[in-house]
Amino acid sequence: MTPALLFDDITCTFVSKDDRSQRYTAVANTTLAIAPGEFVSVVGPTGCGKSTLLNVGAGLLQPSSGSVKVFGEPLTAINKRAGYMFQAEALMPWRSALQNVIAGLQYRGHSEKEAEELGEQWLARVGLQGFGDRYPHQLSGGMRKRVALAQTLILDPDIILMDEPFSALDIQTRQLMENEVLDLWNAKKKAVLFITHDLDEAIAMSDRVIVLAAGPGTHPIGEFKIDLPRPRDVAEIRMHPRFVELHQQIWDVLRDEVLKGYQQQKRAA
Numbered sequence: 001m002t003p004a005l006l007f008d009d010i011t012c013t014f015v016s017k018d019d020r021s022q023r024y025t026a027v028a029n030t031t032l033a034i035a036p037g038e039f040v041s042v043v044g045p046t047g048c049g050k051s052t053l054l055n056v057g058a059g060l061l062q063p064s065s066g067s068v069k070v071f072g073e074p075l076t077a078i079n080k081r082a083g084y085m086f087q088a089e090a091l092m093p094w095r096s097a098l099q100n101v102i103a104g105l106q107y108r109g110h111s112e113k114e115a116e117e118l119g120e121q122w123l124a125r126v127g128l129q130g131f132g133d134r135y136p137h138q139l140s141g142g143m144r145k146r147v148a149l150a151q152t153l154i155l156d157p158d159i160i161l162m163d164e165p166f167s168a169l170d171i172q173t174r175q176l177m178e179n180e181v182l183d184l185w186n187a188k189k190k191a192v193l194f195i196t197h198d199l200d201e202a203i204a205m206s207d208r209v210i211v212l213a214a215g216p217g218t219h220p221i222g223e224f225k226i227d228l229p230r231p232r233d234v235a236e237i238r239m240h241p242r243f244v245e246l247h248q249q250i251w252d253v254l255r256d257e258v259l260k261g262y263q264q265q266k267r268a269a
C-alpha cells in the first residue's frame with residue numbers, strides 16, 4: 001500500500017546563525033512510512049529532532065537530503081493534505097471560537113453560511129456547543145485546545161501532524177483530550193504522526209511507536225507495534241498487562257537515549 005506519508009532517507013543539517021562554519025545535523029538518514037489511517041507516535045529525548053522531522057513532513061522545512069512523499073507524490077511545498085496541531089497556542093485572539101474554527105474554510109473560499117454551519121457542527125463535536133462567540137482569552141486551556149482541534153479537523157485532512165499538542169494541559173484535561181482525539185480518529189481513520197515526550201501517551205494512543213536516538217543525527221532505533229485492543233480509554237488502558245509489558249520493552253530502548261539527551265542539555269547550559 002502507498003504510504004500516506006513517507007520520509008525517505010531524510011537528513012537535516014542546520015548552519016549556525018552565529019558562526020556559518022558550524023553545522024549541526026539534527027536528523028540523519030531517517031526513513032519512516034505512515035500508512036493511510038495509521039496512528040504513529042514518535043518518542044525521543046528532548047531536543048533530539050522530533051519537531052524537525054514533523055516540520056519536514058509538513059513541508060515547512062526542506063531536508064538537506066532525502067525526500068518526502070505524500071500518497072506517493074513528492075512533497076515540494078507546504079503539505080496541503082496535512083493538518084497541524086502544535087504545542088504553542090495557534091488561535092487568533094481577535095477572532096471568536098467559531099471564527100477561529102472556520103478560518104481555514106474561509107481561506108479556501110467556502111461561503112460564510114456554509115462555513116459557519118460546519119463550524120457549529122465541529123464546535124459541538126469537540127464539546128463546545130454554545131461557546132462559538134467566546135474569544136480565546138475567555139476559554140480555559142483545554143477549551144482552547146478543543147477549538148484548535150476543530151480548526152484542524154474541519155478541513156478534513158488525510159494526514160494529521162501533532163507536535164505535543166496537549167503537553168501544557170493538566171493531566172485530567174489531557175486525558176479527556178486524548179480520548180476525544182481517539183474517538184474522532186476512530187470515526188474517520190486518518191494517518192496521524194504524533195510527537196510526544198510522554199511514553200504512556202504514545203502507547204495509549206498509537207498503532208505503532210517509533211523511538212528516536214539522542215542527537216546529533218537522530219534516527220529511529222526502535223519500532224514497536226502496539227497490539228492493544230481498541231477502542232481505548234487512555235486512563236484505563238494503562239492498567240492492561242500488555243501495556244505494562246510494552247512500556248517496559250520501549251523504555252528499555254528509550255532510557256539510555258533520554259540520559260544522553262539530558263547530559264547534552266546539561267553541557268549546553
Ligand SMILES: Nc1ncnc2c1ncn2[C@@H]1O[C@H](COP(=O)(O)OP(=O)(O)OP(=O)(O)O)[C@@H](O)[C@H]1O
Pocket residue numbers: 014015016024026044045046047048049050051052053197215
Ligand atoms: N532552524 C534551526 N537552526 C539551527 N538548529 C536548529 C534549528 N531547528 C532545530 N535546531 C536544532 O536541532 C535539534 C533538534 O531540534 P527539535 O526542535 O527538532 O527537537 P525536539 O526533539 O522536537 O525537541 P523537544 O523535545 O525539546 O521539543 C536541536 O538541537 C535544535 O537546537
